[in-house]
Amino acid sequence: MIRVGIAGIGFMGMVHYLTYHKLRGVKVAALCESNLKRLKGDWRDIRGNFGPPGQLMDLSGVATYTSIDEMLADDSLDMIDVTLPPALHAEVVIKALRSEKHVFCEKPMALNIRDCDRMTAAARQAQKLLFIGHVLPYFPEYAWALKAIGSGKYGKILGGSFRRVISEPTWLANYWKADQVGGPMLDLHVHDAHFIRLLFGKPHSVVCRGRMREGLPQFWQSQFDYGLQGPVVCATCGTIDQQGRPFNHGFEIHLEHATLMFEFAILGEKGDYLMKPTILEGGKVQHPKLPDEDPMNAFTAEIQEVLRCVRQGDRSETLDASLARDAIVLCQKQSESLRRRCFVRL
Numbered sequence: 001m002i003r004v005g006i007a008g009i010g011f012m013g014m015v016h017y018l019t020y021h022k023l024r025g026v027k028v029a030a031l032c033e034s035n036l037k038r039l040k041g042d043w044r045d046i047r048g049n050f051g052p053p054g055q056l057m058d059l060s061g062v063a064t065y066t067s068i069d070e071m072l073a074d075d076s077l078d079m080i081d082v083t084l085p086p087a088l089h090a091e092v093v094i095k096a097l098r099s100e101k102h103v104f105c106e107k108p109m110a111l112n113i114r115d116c117d118r119m120t121a122a123a124r125q126a127q128k129l130l131f132i133g134h135v136l137p138y139f140p141e142y143a144w145a146l147k148a149i150g151s152g153k154y155g156k157i158l159g160g161s162f163r164r165v166i167s168e169p170t171w172l173a174n175y176w177k178a179d180q181v182g183g184p185m186l187d188l189h190v191h192d193a194h195f196i197r198l199l200f201g202k203p204h205s206v207v208c209r210g211r212m213r214e215g216l217p218q219f220w221q222s223q224f225d226y227g228l229q230g231p232v233v234c235a236t237c238g239t240i241d242q243q244g245r246p247f248n249h250g251f252e253i254h255l256e257h258a259t260l261m262f263e264f265a266i267l268g269e270k271g272d273y274l275m276k277p278t279i280l281e282g283g284k285v286q287h288p289k290l291p292d293e294d295p296m297n298a299f300t301a302e303i304q305e306v307l308r309c310v311r312q313g314d315r316s317e318t319l320d321a322s323l324a325r326d327a328i329v330l331c332q333k334q335s336e337s338l339r340r341r342c343f344v345r346l
């Protein structure tokens, strides 16, 4: 039985808690949360852009803490799941690794590369596993693309464009603060940066154009340069000033013998495909049937991968901290390009 302590019971802490409850061989044995109402099980005020609403929870049998250090002192815990705001990731992850626990930390890994490197070094020194919660490869459309590309059936990958443009998430505190959340570059685009890194490796340079808000990129378009013979990769991301589209993402991926496409959005309250998953191949247009698109299923698959790796002492190909660090590098270089209006080498 893997015993987990969750640090931070907000939207993601709740999503992870509910997910562990569906799985075998794992128990949420401890929670740490500074909000006493939530620590006592009143989760009714928790909100995010998907998943079930927060409810009154029965937390009997779960040790509850307001202090991270006290939870980390519990030697019976095997893993700490960090679902705290991004500004706290580095400090808490490093402490948790030093207390000899494996760590699963939500994205973004940290707000700067120096902290990512400190976290990776702490994992190496402690000889513990560090996973970063990049859930996108577990969403059915992205898992479909990874499988299709990996099969080799459609030939070489030639490039892709990736989109993620949402209404400003006004419910998130400190969104436009570089030292707290980092705006849409680190909160939102980091998902696609990770996926781009997973599919294409590291580009030679990036160029980014767009508009800024409060010193941070607000809406932009980026090109990732992989050299003359390399794939053609671009991304559009950011927030718009109108409410009504809390979620939107999609891609168009070009292979030698197929093009894969999809776009999904929540408009108002309703989530729907703007373009259902589509493959163009050999003159035919087909719509593969993908598993249920409920985002909660993606978290189940992601956490199953974490638990598999902990049981087998493996690193994860998708959730490994080195990939997550590269995603932060890609984000930082795009921000620099946008600010300085130039190509930035990696």
Ligand SMILES: NC(=O)c1ccc[n+]([C@@H]2O[C@H](COP(=O)([O-])OP(=O)(O)OC[C@H]3O[C@@H](n4cnc5c(N)ncnc54)[C@H](O)[C@@H]3O)[C@@H](O)[C@H]2O)c1
Residues within 6 Å of the ligand: 007, 008, 009, 010, 011, 012, 013, 032, 033, 034, 035, 038, 048, 066, 068, 083, 084, 085, 086, 088, 106, 107, 108, 133, 135, 187
């Ligand atoms: N993978 C995804 O799709 C996804 C979606 C949303 C959020 N996230 C990530 O999850 C993380 C958390 O985001 P969220 O939306 O759940 O935030 P949130 O603000 O809803 O929750 C954070 C919780 O941490 C608690 N907290 C803050 N400081 C604390 C401390 N020192 N000790 C104990 N508790 C403390 C807060 O009271 C709050 O309940 C972020 O890194 C975010 O980027 C990922």
